[in-house]
Amino acid sequence: MSDRKLHAVAVINPLLPRQPLVSVSPRASSSKGLIHQFLEWFGDLGIFFWQVVRAAVTPPFEVRELIRQLDEIGSKSLPLVALAGAATGVVLSMEGRFSLTRFGAKSLLPAAIVFSIIHETGPIITGLVVSGRVGAGIGAELASMKVTEQIDAIEASAVNPYRLLAATRILACILMLPLLTLAADLSGLVMGWVAQALVEPISFHQFINSGFKGADFNDFLPPTFKTMVFGLIIGLIACFQGMRTQGGAAGVGRAATSSVVLSSLFVILADVVLVKLILIFFP
Amino acid sequence: METIDQIATKQGEAEKDGSASVLAVEGLHKSFGSQTVLNGISVAVSRGETLAVLGRSGTGKSVLLRLIIGLEKPDSGSVLIHGQDIAGLGLDQLGGIRMKMGFLFQHSALYDSLTVQQNVAFPLLHHKKEMSKSERNDRAEELLAEVGMEGALEKMPSDISGGMQKRVGLARALALEPDILLLDEPTAGLDPISAGEIDDLVLKLKQEHHMASIIVTHDLHSAKAVADRLALLNEGNVVIEGNFEDLQKSDDEFVREFLKHS
Numbered sequence: 001m002s003d004r005k006l007h008a009v010a011v012i013n014p015l016l017p018r019q020p021l022v023s024v025s026p027r028a029s030s031s032k033g034l035i036h037q038f039l040e041w042f043g044d045l046g047i048f049f050w051q052v053v054r055a056a057v058t059p060p061f062e063v064r065e066l067i068r069q070l071d072e073i074g075s076k077s078l079p080l081v082a083l084a085g086a087a088t089g090v091v092l093s094m095e096g097r098f099s100l101t102r103f104g105a106k107s108l109l110p111a112a113i114v115f116s117i118i119h120e121t122g123p124i125i126t127g128l129v130v131s132g133r134v135g136a137g138i139g140a141e142l143a144s145m146k147v148t149e150q151i152d153a154i155e156a157s158a159v160n161p162y163r164l165l166a167a168t169r170i171l172a173c174i175l176m177l178p179l180l181t182l183a184a185d186l187s188g189l190v191m192g193w194v195a196q197a198l199v200e201p202i203s204f205h206q207f208i209n210s211g212f213k214g215a216d217f218n219d220f221l222p223p224t225f226k227t228m229v230f231g232l233i234i235g236l237i238a239c240f241q242g243m244r245t246q247g248g249a250a251g252v253g254r255a256a257t258s259s260v261v262l263s264s265l266f267v268i269l270a271d272v273v274l275v276k277l278i279l280i281f282f283p
Numbered sequence: 284m285e286t287i288d289q290i291a292t293k294q295g296e297a298e299k300d301g302s303a304s305v306l307a308v309e310g311l312h313k314s315f316g317s318q319t320v321l322n323g324i325s326v327a328v329s330r331g332e333t334l335a336v337l338g339r340s341g342t343g344k345s346v347l348l349r350l351i352i353g354l355e356k357p358d359s360g361s362v363l364i365h366g367q368d369i370a371g372l373g374l375d376q377l378g379g380i381r382m383k384m385g386f387l388f389q390h391s392a393l394y395d396s397l398t399v400q401q402n403v404a405f406p407l408l409h410h411k412k413e414m415s416k417s418e419r420n421d422r423a424e425e426l427l428a429e430v431g432m433e434g435a436l437e438k439m440p441s442d443i444s445g446g447m448q449k450r451v452g453l454a455r456a457l458a459l460e461p462d463i464l465l466l467d468e469p470t471a472g473l474d475p476i477s478a479g480e481i482d483d484l485v486l487k488l489k490q491e492h493h494m495a496s497i498i499v500t501h502d503l504h505s506a507k508a509v510a511d512r513l514a515l516l517n518e519g520n521v522v523i524e525g526n527f528e529d530l531q532k533s534d535d536e537f538v539r540e541f542l543k544h545s
Binding site: 149157 | 349352353354374375377378379381382384386388389390392393394395405406409410412455459
């Protein structure tokens with residue numbers, strides 16, 4: 001292989017040391033430097049994503065590790081997501097009652113709670129809670145493995161770390177986010193009903209019937225499945241930030257923080273785009 | 284014209300009779316930014332031979348091992364494993380070559396979420412699909428017994444000493460029965476007794492497995508004890524290569540300085 005080709009191989013490695021995106025540095029002080037840094041980060045992320053996809057679709061498949069990650073990311077996030085959903089349901093019920101009573105539309109309260117939760121609040125709360133818990137967890141775990149050469153040891157054992165570490169975690173995030181969203185939706189609806197029933201007695205059956213009046217699958221399925229994109233964003237960014245870490249314990253801390261900050265930010269930005277697309281394609 | 288199979292057969296025969304190198308590095312250059320670490324280095328190791336690479340800290344000894352196993356890409360030059368240049372290979376293509384190599388990391392790099400036994404069974408789990416769980420565990424136990432760690436099967440890496448971690452790392456490196464063993468500072472950070480035990484272990488493994496080995500170290504006593512040849516690195520290249528007596532006879536100022544302080 002020629003020297004030039006070898007150089008190209010080295011240059012496209014997305015895990016080579018770079019300037020961290022979330023940092024304060026003299027280079028980042030100018031807007032030009034910041035843009036350059038962002039584009040460089042984005043390019044590396046794209047190459048990383050391509051390598052993960054390539055590893056994920058070629059055997060051997062890491063089924064055992066995928067199942068472990070489904071449990072780690074799904075089951076262990078369930079209590080937190082359900083709690084966040086429940087709190088949201090209660091708040092929506094209290095705030096909705098206050099606002100709708102002022103406009104004489106108190107009878108719309110169940111519908112307002114149901115639509116708010118299944119359309120937007122449930123998915124985005126789930127996305128943000130998972131990006132906090134799982135994003136930080138993956139970022140810190142992989143970063144710690146990186147700085148202690150455990151990822152190098154995996155590679156030296158002739159195992160593809162993109163396949164074993166990144167693809168399994170990203171896929172688990174993609175698969176678990178819709179299920180966790182369902183849990184957040186359910187606990188939000190139940191606690192929304194409880195909060196309303198405590199003020200004004202209403203049966204759960206009545207609450208649900210009234211809330212889902214006029215709703216169809218287009219109100220429910222697209223917002224739930226859009227969280228698969230959130231899962232992709234959280235898993236991808238956390239794995240990327242973790243696997244490119246440098247610099248010991250400080251690097252691990254930076255990777256965990258940047259995983260949460262960047263994945264939360266991109267989840268919110270993606271939500272804007274996805275809501276618009278859902279409104280266009282599922283009016 | 285010879286086919287690839289014919290070339291491989293010829294290489295294999297030459298390796299067996301010791302006339303060909305199992306591992307050869309030719310004109311390897313590696314820089315990190317403006318800092319040149321390796322500057323056209325060439326070394327070769329035959330079957331059953333141990334080469335110790337010596338040098339001051341930061342002279343690129345560990346980088347050389349990382350280039351050999353493909354964890355770093357060279358700027359130019361070639362890394363020949365059984366006659367095949369691996370320098371430009373991708374991750375999956377490198378997989379087959381890496382299965383022929385065992386690597387002991389400087390800080391052992393044991394998987395901290397796995398037990399000692401699971402660490403050693405890790406390469407078997409991924410590459411010996413035909414083995415049942417009990418066969419894998421038995422093999423891991425055998426390997427751990429070979430390095431004197433049979434009593435720590437269920438312990439976590441954080442619960443054992445640095446010397447023990449090196450032994451477990453060595454057992455893991457041997458799991459796939461490699462032809463080539465790469466040891467990065469196997470005695471660094473160990474007390475003299477533990478370091479001596481590791482040296483004895485490396486010698487024992489060398490006699491039993493007849494692997495081609497490269498040991499990177501700055502410990503001259505250890506190198507003298509386990510290696511057939513020594514190569515002293517300075518400023519990214521080999522200053523002198525030969526046995527210990529060759530180093531002692533050398534008039535090179537750096538060699539004399541290195542020996543004086545070792």
